[in-house]
Amino acid sequence: MSKPRSLSVYERNQLLKYSYKESDLLTKGNLPVEYLTGFVDFAGLCLRVNPSVLIPRVETEEMVEMIKQFMFALSTTQNLNSGNFLEVGTGSGAISVAIFDFMQKQQLSYQMHVTDISATALETAKQNFMQFGDSTQIMQQVRFLQxxxxxxxxxxxxxxxxxxxxxxxxxxxxxxxxxxxxxxxHRALDGGADGFVLINQLLEQIWQGQFLRKTGKIFLEVDVSHTLDFLQNEYPDLLNRFAITPHFDQFARHRFLVLELL
Ligand SMILES: C[S@@+](CC[C@H](N)C(=O)[O-])C[C@H]1O[C@@H](n2cnc3c(N)ncnc32)[C@H](O)[C@@H]1O
Structure with missing residues (x-):
């Protein structure tokens, strides 16, 4: 028999914030509190979530910070205040919405392409965008592509x-x-036999389609096992195409790769 669930402080706070009773969650097995309330806090924004999208994680906020720093650097050192932004596999839209919010505050005007294989995920991302800007402007600036x-x-x-x-x-x-x-x-979790199958396909497509500008960067969140040694052994071609810099998350785990064209 599984242990009865005890609620964390975070879960209690979320229930209070959205006017739920503790019993509403306790009777739902191990349902994440965010799927009950329908909301998650991410990068200072309150976003909608539902079971068709992954609940955005705190580590991913760190990747958002890295992207903001890069865009800020492009704008201050190269006077680049507009350009093209692409997110592949947007889910709830968390990363792109946070970047869109940043761009509005910094007066940057990148065209955004936001994709997902799931139509319901893309619909959730669109809903989240609509909370943070004028709908006409969003539809001009952002393309949602399934x-x-x-x-x-x-x-x-x-x-x-x-x-x-x-x-x-x-x-x-x-x-x-x-x-x-x-x-x-599971479509948001399962990365194939070694976890890098889809990511490698994406990088192959970026390379073949010449989708990355010479001065551009690719930001990837990856598994702890996807180290430079792993890439050298399993995907050596990548290291002949890209300069790859690994980054650690706040828990000191290998978590991000930043790629530039060689
Ligand atoms: C780990 S979730 C990340 C969601 C969101 N970007 C975030 O950081 O919270 C991965 C997302 O990739 C999408 N996905 C899975 N396979 C895909 C594919 N072949 N092409 C495009 N998107 C895909 C899933 O539907 C899911 O929304």
Whole structure:
């Protein structure tokens, strides 16, 4: 028999904030509190979530910060206040919405392409965008594209490409916390045999389609196992194409890769 659930301080606060009773969550097995309330706090924004999208994680906020710093540097050192931004696998839209909010505050005007393979995820992302700007402006500035990776992306070059694609090795899914394994979409988690299958396909498409501008950067969230040694052994071609810099998250775990054209 599984242990009865006890609520964390965070969960209690979320229930209070959205006027739920503790019993509303306690009777739902290991349902994440965000799927009950329908909201999550991410990068200082309150975003909508539902079971068709991954609940954005605190580590991902760190990637948003890295992207903001890069865009800020482009604007101050190269006077680049506009350009092209692409996010692949946007889910709730968390990363792109946070960047859109930043751009509005910094008066940057990048064209954004925001993709996902899931139509319901893309609809959630659109809803989240609409909370943070004028709908006409958003529809002019942001293209929401349902597609498998970049399969139908028209030719263009991007200054910033970001992807937090599924990166967990398939065999590790069964060992995930029940609240993740039983409630979050597996399409958002399962990265194939070594967890890097989809990410490698994306990088292959970026390379073949020449989607990255010479001065641009690719920001990836990856599994702890996706180190430079791993890439050298399993995907050596990548190191002949890109300069790859690993970054650690606040928990000192290998978590991000930043790529530039060689
Ligand atoms: C780990 S979730 C990340 C969601 C969001 N970007 C975030 O950081 O919270 C991965 C997302 O990639 C999408 N995805 C999975 N396979 C895909 C594919 N082949 N092409 C495009 N998107 C895909 C999933 O639907 C999911 O929304």
């Amino acid at each position: 597609m498998n990776l970049l399969s139908e992306l028209p030719p263009s070059t991007f200054d910033v490409i970001v992807a937090n694609l599924p990166y967990l090795p398939s065999a590790s899914l069964e060992f995930l916390d029940e609240s993740v394994r039983d409630f979050e979409p």
